Amino acid sequence: xxxxxxxxxxxTMVGFNLDLLGMKHRINAxxxxxxxxxxxxxNGWLPLFGVNDxxxxxxxxxxxxxxxxxxxxxxxxxxxxxxxxxxxxxKRSFEEIRVLAESGAICSLPECTFQMQISDRFGNVLRHTPxxxxxxxxxxxxxxxxxFSPWKERHDEHPWSGADRYDTAxxxxxxxxxxxxxxxxxxxxxxxxxxxxxxxxxxxxxxxENAAYWCENRQWHNISKQQFGI
Numbered sequence: 001x002x003x004x005x006x007x008x009x010x011x012t013m014v015g016f017n018l019d020l021l022g023m024k025h026r027i028n029a030x031x032x033x034x035x036x037x038x039x040x041x042x043n044g045w046l047p048l049f050g051v052n053d054x055x056x057x058x059x060x061x062x063x064x065x066x067x068x069x070x071x072x073x074x075x076x077x078x079x080x081x082x083x084x085x086x087x088x089x090x091k092r093s094f095e096e097i098r099v100l101a102e103s104g105a106i107c108s109l110p111e112c113t114f115q116m117q118i119s120d121r122f123g124n125v126l127r128h129t130p131x132x133x134x135x136x137x138x139x140x141x142x143x144x145x146x147x148f149s150p151w152k153e154r155h156d157e158h159p160w161s162g163a164d165r166y167d168t169a170x171x172x173x174x175x176x177x178x179x180x181x182x183x184x185x186x187x188x189x190x191x192x193x194x195x196x197x198x199x200x201x202x203x204x205x206x207x208x209e210n211a212a213y214w215c216e217n218r219q220w221h222n223i224s225k226q227q228f229g230i
Contacts, residue, residue, distance in 0.1 A: 115127075169188055
């Protein structure tokens with residue numbers, strides 16, 4: 001379970017809640033990036049979420065329920081995990097990932113549908129559910145993605161589809177003013193945070209300042225900051 005949002009006003013603000021149960025995670029932060037890494041027994045620590053100093057932000061909510069249309073259909077496809085890691089590590093650009101997604105060259109993993117909501121420093125957004133749909137949004141007022149495919153009926157029966165979180169985030173962003181800032185971003189993430197599948201990291205990126213802010217385990221008064229080069 002996760003919630004990802006982008007809000008464009010006087011600033012571009014990006015936010016992400018990682019809701020995680022039963023997996024190890026850590027924050028990897030330096031002057032070049034703030035990554036949320038997940039431990040994989042075969043590959044070690046994988047940087048799957050977060051932001052780099054170029055301003056590329058990766059949110060990757062899973063999609064419930066699982067849909068086989070997202071799986072690989074030809075050997076040339078790369079997985080959404082590979083695409084997102086390449087973007088975070090600056091091996092590929094936002095535009096290169098966009099071309100791959102729009103051409104159908106990105107798939108998900110067997111028996112697990114991963115989605116992406118990625119954005120660049122200018123507030124442009126790419127939303128993609130492999131095998132189901134892809135949408136590029138040129139600096140929208142806001143964009144939200146939770147754990148259902150935007151190209152399917154939103155209120156799935158699966159309890160983790162996140163329709164309630166989506167509705168809450170959309171309402172708050174729709175009502176927000178163009179002076180939306182870091183504190184406002186954390187208020188949105190706080191409103192959609194979870195306890196059953198707990199929110200373990202909440203991160204807000206201020207593109208104008210080129211700085212990332214985060215807290216762990218819903219400790220909203222214990223915010224860390226990483227400033228990137230401007």
